[in-house]
Structure formats: structure tokens, C-alpha cells
Amino acid sequence: MDKQSLNMFSKLFRPKKASYALQTKVEKALAKYTSNLFPVGLAKVVSNLHIKQQDNGLKLSGDMPFPFASEAEAIVQHLTTKLECAIELNFICQIEPIFQHEVAGVKNIIAVNSGKGGVGKSTTTVNLAYALKALGLKVGVLDADVHGPSMPTMLGLDGQHPMSPDGKHLLPIEKNGIAVMSSGFLADDDGTRIWKGSISSNAFEQMFKETIWGDLDVLLIDMPPGTGDIQLTLVQRIPAVTSVIVTTPQDVALLDVQKGLNMFKRLNLPVLGMIENMSYHVCPNCQNQAHIFGDCGGEAYAKQVDLPLLGKLPLHIDVRQAADKGQSIQDSAPDSQLAIAYRQLAEQVCAQQYYQFDSRAPKS
Numbered sequence: 001m002d003k004q005s006l007n008m009f010s011k012l013f014r015p016k017k018a019s020y021a022l023q024t025k026v027e028k029a030l031a032k033y034t035s036n037l038f039p040v041g042l043a044k045v046v047s048n049l050h051i052k053q054q055d056n057g058l059k060l061s062g063d064m065p066f067p068f069a070s071e072a073e074a075i076v077q078h079l080t081t082k083l084e085c086a087i088e089l090n091f092i093c094q095i096e097p098i099f100q101h102e103v104a105g106v107k108n109i110i111a112v113n114s115g116k117g118g119v120g121k122s123t124t125t126v127n128l129a130y131a132l133k134a135l136g137l138k139v140g141v142l143d144a145d146v147h148g149p150s151m152p153t154m155l156g157l158d159g160q161h162p163m164s165p166d167g168k169h170l171l172p173i174e175k176n177g178i179a180v181m182s183s184g185f186l187a188d189d190d191g192t193r194i195w196k197g198s199i200s201s202n203a204f205e206q207m208f209k210e211t212i213w214g215d216l217d218v219l220l221i222d223m224p225p226g227t228g229d230i231q232l233t234l235v236q237r238i239p240a241v242t243s244v245i246v247t248t249p250q251d252v253a254l255l256d257v258q259k260g261l262n263m264f265k266r267l268n269l270p271v272l273g274m275i276e277n278m279s280y281h282v283c284p285n286c287q288n289q290a291h292i293f294g295d296c297g298g299e300a301y302a303k304q305v306d307l308p309l310l311g312k313l314p315l316h317i318d319v320r321q322a323a324d325k326g327q328s329i330q331d332s333a334p335d336s337q338l339a340i341a342y343r344q345l346a347e348q349v350c351a352q353q354y355y356q357f358d359s360r361a362p363k364s
């Protein structure tokens with residue numbers, strides 16, 4: 001092709017850059033999209049926005065600071081209506097570290113706490129990890145419950161032992177691309193410990209620091225229940241952590257949450273919000289919803305203590321069965337309401353992390 005035809009060809013087929021007027025129009029439309037995930041509008045959250053005119057409409061590219069898959073369709077629909085043309089959305093989720101810390105490669109660390117045992121903290125940690133992974137993030141899980149580790153069973157990793165490449169560090173065990181470390185891996189199959197670390201908070205700190213985590217967007221720490229030594233160690237030795245609190249709607253569970261919150265406040269451990277587990281039960285036969293542990297207790301309490309409610313998860317037999325079998329609902333039933341609820345929870349957790357602590361977040 002000669003130079004003249006080449007010029008003509010590239011003029012004809014080069015995607016047109018957006019004019020100033022079009023840029024303003026798109027930004028206005030993005031600003032008008034508000035939701036739970038985007039309370040201040042989408043325009044203030046997306047960065048590096050690029051607008052390309054294509055034959056049949058617009059292609060919008062940019063960076064998003066948290067995953068938003070559950071709203072992608074609604075966003076496209078909103079923009080199509082506002083801009084009156086077809087919209088192709090190419091917003092890529094870029095998680096950035098919010099605090100500095102010494103574990104190389106791990107961007108953010110979130111401790112999953114509960115005031116009281118048995119409210120489903122470990123189950124929620126596992127499902128949150130699977131959901132974050134399903135949303136495209138690199139995820140790790142550290143089982144800090146050194147006295148009663150449940151991650152090996154819940155993740156279907158019983159009997160596994162980690163390798164050490166140098167006699168000092170440990171390689172995490174992988175489950176569906178999730179990096180996992182637990183003191184449960186450091187015991188012989190008959191329960192005898194094969195690890196040099198002393199039980200308790202030292203063991204937890206050692207596992208955290210001596211595991212070769214690799215590159216992770218989020219490391220979830222499944223904490224023991226209550227407000228004991230491990231919680232203290234976590235805050236004193238790993239000060240770059242944020243926390244979520246799992247509760248049931250029951251009054252006794254909420255009473256213990258208050259104790260936990262008081263302690264976290266004293267120790268300056270930032271709390272992203274609360275998760276109401278076993279919020280309601282859906283009858284598999286008639287689909288009727290029953291509030292077995294009380295109605296909206298966690299939601300009302302979150303309001304009272306001025307914390308975001310990150311999600312409400314049902315009491316569901318599939319959750320219990322998946323945990324017992326070490327399986328993931330995200331794999332076995334990715335389109336179920338249950339899998340969607342955990343992905344929405346994962347999005348809210350990342351969004352709150354961004355809005356509350358990321359320096360890129362809008363200030364209001």
C-alpha cells in the first residue's frame with residue numbers, strides 16, 4: 001500500500017478520540033450512576049478513563065479500585081440509556097495496597113473476626129476467599145485459629161503438609177488458586193505437631209511471616225473467636241491490617257461483638273464493617289424466609305455503632321454441606337443466589353477498604 005492510501009486507510013479506521021463535549025457527557029453519565037457500591041457516583045471512582053468512538057457506539061476503558069462484576073450489566077444499561085448509544089465497558093479492577101507492611105507481595109490484609117464462637121466466621125472466611133477469587137483477585141487465607149484450625153477441612157485440604165524450600169520458610173498449600181496456611185497442616189496425621197513454633201500467638205506470627213505468600217491482592221486471616229492473645233499479636237506486630245466482624249442477628253452474639261469492638265477501638269484496629277451471617281433461612285420447599293436468630297439484629301446494630309453492613313448471608317444447607325465437604329459454591333453453583341450473595345459481599349468488603357482507607361478514594 002502506498003503512503004497516501006495508508007494515510008487514508010488509517011484515518012478511516014483509526015478509533016476517534018473523544019471530543020471535550022463527549023468527555024464531559026460521559027463523565028456526567030458516570031457521575032449519575034449511584035448504588036450501594038458507588039454511593040458517590042461512578043465518575044469519582046474510575047480513573048484513567050479513555051473514551052473511544054467505535055462504529056456502533058463508545059468503548060469506555062479505565063481502572064476500578066475494587067471488583068464490581070455484580071453491577072457491570074446495570075452500569076452498561078445506565079450508560080446506554082444516558083448516552084443513547086451502544087456501550088462497551090472495559091474497566092479493569094486494580095487493587096492497590098492501602099498500608100505499608102513487611103510481607104512482600106501481599107497488598108492488603110483483612111482479619112475476619114467475631115465476638116463469639118460458632119457464628120460462622122470460618123465459613124464466611126472460606127466463602128469470601130472463593131468469591132474474591134471468582135472475581136479475579138489473587139487471594140490467600142491464613143488460619144490463625146492455632147488451637148482449633150478448621151481451614152484444612154473446610155477447604156478440603158486435610159492431611160496436606162507444606163513444603164519448605166530452605167528449611168526456614170513454608171510454601172502455602174494451594175486450593176483452586178487460593179494460597180492457604182494453617183497450623184492444621186503442621187501436625188502429623190495422628191495430630192502430633194511437627195512444627196517447631198510454640199502454640200499460640202508466636203505460632204501465628206511465625207506462620208504469617210514465614211510463609212512465602214507470593215503476589216496476593218488480599219490475604220484473609222481467619223481469627224480465633226473473641227478478644228484474646230492472637231488479636232493482640234495481630235494488631236501489635238502486623239499493624240497494617242483491617243478487619244471485618246461476623247455476627248448472627250442474635251442478641252447474645254451482638255453483645256460479644258460490642259466487647260470485640262471496644263477492644264479493636266482501644267488497639268486502633270480499623271473495622272471495615274459487619275457481616276450478618278445466618279441472617280434468615282429460606283425454606284427449600286416453599287421459599288418462605290424465616291428469621292431463626294432474630295430479624296435484622298446485625299443490621300440494626302451496625303447502624304447503632306455507625307459501621308457499614310457489608311452483607312447478609314442466609315442460613316443455608318448448601319453452605320454447611322460445602323464446608324463439610326471442602327467444596328466451593330462458586331464452583332458447584334456459580335449462578336445460585338448464594339454464590340451471588342458471597343460475591344456481592346466480597347465486592348462490598350473491597351469497596352469499603354477503598355472508600356475508608358485508600359488514598360485514591362474521594363474524600364466526601
Ligand SMILES: Nc1ncnc2c1ncn2[C@@H]1O[C@H](COP(=O)(O)OP(=O)(O)OP(=O)(O)O)[C@@H](O)[C@H]1O
Nearest residue numbers: 117118119120121122123225314315316319320323
Ligand atoms: N450461613 C450458613 N449456613 C449454614 N450453615 C452455616 C452457615 N455459616 C456457618 N454454618 C455452619 O455453622 C457451623 C459453625 O460455623 P464456623 O465453624 O464457620 O463458625 P466459627 O464462628 O468459625 O466457629 P469457631 O468460633 O468455633 O471457629 C459449621 O457447621 C458451619 O458449617
